[in-house]
Amino acid sequence: MPSKSQGWREDVAFEADEATRELILTNFPERAGDLLAAPGVFEVPKK
Amino acid sequence: MKPLNELTITEARELLDKGEVTSRQLTEACLQQIKSLDGALHAYLEVYEEDALAAANRADDRRAEGNVLGPLDGIPVAIKDNMLLQGKSSTAGSKILQGYTASYDSTVVKKLVDAGSVILGRVNMDEFAMGSSTERSAYGPTKHPRDPERVPGGSSGGSAVAVAADMCLGALGSDTGGSIRQPASLCGIVGLKPTYGRVSRYGLIAMASSLDQIGPMTKCVEDASIILETIQGQDNNDQTSSDEAYFKPFWKKSLQGVKIGLPKQAWTSQGVEDRVKEKTEAAVAALKSAGADLVEIDLPYADEALAVYYILMPCEVSANLSRFDGMRYGLRKQGLPLFETYAQSRAEGFGDEVMRRVLLGAFALSSGYIDAYYVRAKKVQTLIRQAYEHAFQDVDLIVTPTSPTTAFKFGEKMNDPVAMYLEDVFTVSVNVAGVPAISIPCEDDGGMPVGIQLIGKWFDEATLLSAARVLEAQLNTDN
Numbered sequence: 001m002p003s004k005s006q007g008w009r010e011d012v013a014f015e016a017d018e019a020t021r022e023l024i025l026t027n028f029p030e031r032a033g034d035l036l037a038a039p040g041v042f043e044v045p046k047k
Numbered sequence: 048m049k050p051l052n053e054l055t056i057t058e059a060r061e062l063l064d065k066g067e068v069t070s071r072q073l074t075e076a077c078l079q080q081i082k083s084l085d086g087a088l089h090a091y092l093e094v095y096e097e098d099a100l101a102a103a104n105r106a107d108d109r110r111a112e113g114n115v116l117g118p119l120d121g122i123p124v125a126i127k128d129n130m131l132l133q134g135k136s137s138t139a140g141s142k143i144l145q146g147y148t149a150s151y152d153s154t155v156v157k158k159l160v161d162a163g164s165v166i167l168g169r170v171n172m173d174e175f176a177m178g179s180s181t182e183r184s185a186y187g188p189t190k191h192p193r194d195p196e197r198v199p200g201g202s203s204g205g206s207a208v209a210v211a212a213d214m215c216l217g218a219l220g221s222d223t224g225g226s227i228r229q230p231a232s233l234c235g236i237v238g239l240k241p242t243y244g245r246v247s248r249y250g251l252i253a254m255a256s257s258l259d260q261i262g263p264m265t266k267c268v269e270d271a272s273i274i275l276e277t278i279q280g281q282d283n284n285d286q287t288s289s290d291e292a293y294f295k296p297f298w299k300k301s302l303q304g305v306k307i308g309l310p311k312q313a314w315t316s317q318g319v320e321d322r323v324k325e326k327t328e329a330a331v332a333a334l335k336s337a338g339a340d341l342v343e344i345d346l347p348y349a350d351e352a353l354a355v356y357y358i359l360m361p362c363e364v365s366a367n368l369s370r371f372d373g374m375r376y377g378l379r380k381q382g383l384p385l386f387e388t389y390a391q392s393r394a395e396g397f398g399d400e401v402m403r404r405v406l407l408g409a410f411a412l413s414s415g416y417i418d419a420y421y422v423r424a425k426k427v428q429t430l431i432r433q434a435y436e437h438a439f440q441d442v443d444l445i446v447t448p449t450s451p452t453t454a455f456k457f458g459e460k461m462n463d464p465v466a467m468y469l470e471d472v473f474t475v476s477v478n479v480a481g482v483p484a485i486s487i488p489c490e491d492d493g494g495m496p497v498g499i500q501l502i503g504k505w506f507d508e509a510t511l512l513s514a515a516r517v518l519e520a521q522l523n524t525d526n
Contacts, residue, residue, distance in 0.1 A: 009283055016150075023134065023150040029379035038374060039385045 051076035052213040056270040059216055060118050063110065070110070070121025073216070074103040074165050077123045081167070081214045088190045090208040092128050093136060094168040099123065102165045109163065118273050120163030125209045125218040128169045129176060129252040130261070132156050139252040140172040140184040140202075143377045143396025153250020154285065155219060155261050155278045162277045167215050170205030174398045175368065176226055176254045178202050179470035182461055183400050192234065193495065197454040200230030200470075206264045207234040217265045217274055221251060223258045224356050225450075225474025228486035231264055232449035232498025235488040237515075238264045239271040242506045243481035244289035246275075247282035255363035256287075258356075258478040268487060268516040272296045275508065291506045299513045301338040307514075308344035308442035313473055316349075319451045326497040327448040330489035333521040334446065339514075346438050346445065348431045352476035355431065357468060358411055358424035359479070364401075365408030371396065403464065428479050435480045444514055445502040447473045449486040453495035473500060483508050485515045489522055 016024065030037040051073050054062070062068040078096055085091050106121030126132065129139040131149035138144040152160070160166065173183035181189040181204025189204045191197040192212040199208045203220030207230035210218050220227040222240040231238025239262045246261045253259060263274035275294055282288040309331065335341055348355075373379035373392030380391035397405070411420035438445060450470055460467040477484040482505055486498035501518070503511030 008286070020133075020150055023148060027147055027150070027376035029373060029375075029377065030381065039383065039388045041385055 050213070052080045052216075054216060055266045056119070056122050056216050056273055057267065059122060060273075063121055070103040070106040070123075070165060071100065073121065074099050074123045074167070077167055077213075077215050080212070084212050085214060087195060088192060088208050088212055089187055090170050090189050090205045090212065090214060091125070091168045092138070092171050092186055092205070095135070095166060099165050099167050106163050106165065116161070116163035117277065119159065119277055121165065122163075122216050123165040123167050124159060125167050125170045125206060125215040126156055126159075127203055127206050127218070127220050128172050129221060130156050130219060131250040131252070132166065132169070135169070137169065137252065138186070139176070140174040140186065141396065141398070141401070142185040143371050143393070144252075145185075145378065147376050149250075151250060154247035154282050156250065158278050159219075170209050170218060172205055173202035174401050175252070175364070176202040176221055176223055177364070177400045177404055179225070179229055179467050180455075180460065181205065181230070182457060183398060185398055188457065191454045194454065197456055197495070198233070199454065200233035200450070202226040202230075203238075203264060204230045207231055207236060207238070210234070210236045210264050210266060217263060217270050219261055219274070219278070220264045221254075221259055221261050222478065223254050223260075224360065224478050225471040227262050227264060228474050228484060228498065228500060229450045229470055231486045232488075232500075233454040233496060235490070235496030235498075236264060236266060237268055237271050237485065237487050238262065238498075239275060239485045239508075239512075240477065240483060241275060241279070241294075241508060242289075242483040243478070244287055244291070245279050245294065245483070245506065245508070247280070247285040247288045249282055249284035253367040255360040256367060257363060258360060260478070268485070268512055268519050271485065272512050289506070294506075294508045296512055297509055298516055300517070302334060302514055302517050303338035304340075305338070305444065305510075305514055306340045306342065306442045307334055308342055308346070308438055308445045310346035310349065310438075310445060310447060311343050312346055312349035313447035314343075316451070316472070318469065319448060320453060322453055322495065323448050323451060323497050326490045327499050329525070330499040330518065330522060331446065333489075333525055334518055336525070337517050337521045342442065344438055344442060344445070347434050348427065349476060351427050352431055352479050353468065353472055355424045355427045356471070356475040356479055358420050359428065361404040361408030362412050362421050363408070364404045365406075365412065368397075368401065368405055400464070431476055432480045435482055439504045443504075443510055447500050447502070449473060449498035449500040453497060477502055481505065483511055485511055487515050487519055491522070
């Protein structure tokens with residue numbers, strides 16, 4: 001028969017080490033200095 | 048002794064155990080083969096030469112100290128480009144993930160690394176595993192090792208060619224509707240799709256989560272068993288991984304007492320190439336010679352399985368791929384308002400086939416149509432599972448051709464999606480039902496390869512692989 005569900009795992013935060021954190025942030029497509037940049041919801045970009 | 052890169056995993060392991068070869072030598076032989084052939088075949092998207100040699104040296108050191116980690120310690124393998132390896136690029140064959148670096152290991156790759164395997168590199172695939180020819184990769188097609196004008200099948204075409212052309216000893220593929228078995232068939236190697244839930248999907252870039260399953264692609268059945276034993280098991284990071292008893296191989300010498308069903312829907316199917324018919328019928332005769340009891344069976348809903356698959360899969364695709372919106376990772380079109388950023392990033396990052404399936408899925412899930420398409424397809428999925436349950440009350444295994452065709456020419460089916468989808472006609476119902484299946488080669492005349500598919504009961508990979516190994520031996524004897 002099809003596989004059994006294992007239920008849910010604990011909904012707890014776990015901390016990434018610094019190298020993993022950096023790896024995740026490196027994948028962010030746009031940065032402004034130390035900040036991660038995302039398009040504004042209501043903002044029309046300046047030409 | 049044959050060249051080291053041409054060894055099976057089983058043969059390499061024996062030589063490693065006897066001290067007649069080192070992992071470094073095996074790895075160098077594969078790297079040399081990649082340098083010689085991959086410019087023409089384009090199986091690899093990236094080769095981790097330095098890392099592979101370092102891993103091989105570590106394996107040799109462990110062996111010298113008597114600390115061998117297991118049967119895959121020091122064995123060079125390749126991984127499909129949709130399985131994450133921390134710190135390495137992983138694109139799923141898509142432009143939208145160009146430059147993405149994995150921040151964690153997929154469970155299967157971690158298990159391979161923990162078992163001492165040498166990861167040679169990541170191999171090509173149809174974009175997000177959507178295709179049956181590897182022509183849909185954003186990084187260019189992979190070519191068939193016996194005829195570079197032909198496709199190797201897909202979506203795990205890179206894995207199949209890397210194994211068939213001896214550019215690794217084994218590889219991992221993923222199979223949502225036949226993506227391990229069809230390229231294995233077209234390239235003349237062994238491809239195993241385990242039972243859904245047998246192998247963790249954590250860290251596999253998802254296509255259709257209820258159908259995707261990772262499995263081995265190898266040069267022989269015993270090698271597939273070795274890899275499955277290593278990568279299987281319940282995983283807290285994948286709720287759908289199962290706590291069923293682990294697979295352990297037991298090898299029988301004949302098929303005496305094994306009852307095999309031949310579905311009349313598959314064996315009387317129109318549109319099967321003559322060469323496929325001839326070779327698979329010869330393989331059925333070999334099953335009989337090996338002692339199997341063959342019976343014709345009725346396996347209804349064969350035609351409906353393809354239709355159900357092409358509703359359920361796009362629905363899951365449209366949900367899974369919504370994460371690629373240009374926000375957290377992947378391609379982002381810059382300088383646009385929010386909605387246009389989503390739309391333009393996806394329009395530029397996804398290929399035609401991916402967009403077709405996202406649109407079909409979004410349509411089938413929309414409020415006016417969900418009952419007519421998705422809900423009805425889920426009901427037929429239950430009927431298909433019940434048809435397998437019913438069939439397996441009378442037989443131990445079911446056998447069909449793997450693919451209706453041999454390797455076809457580039458471009459032949461690119462403008463006809465339905466013709467391409469029909470490549471999966473014998474494989475999709477296996478994913479829809481969640482059962483395990485293996486494709487093994489059943490020709491040895493140097494022409495285009497043909498595969499035969501053996502289908503087993505849920506979580507009974509032991510019977511499936513044992514029978515496949517007997518058939519493999521019988522075919523080697525017959526040929």
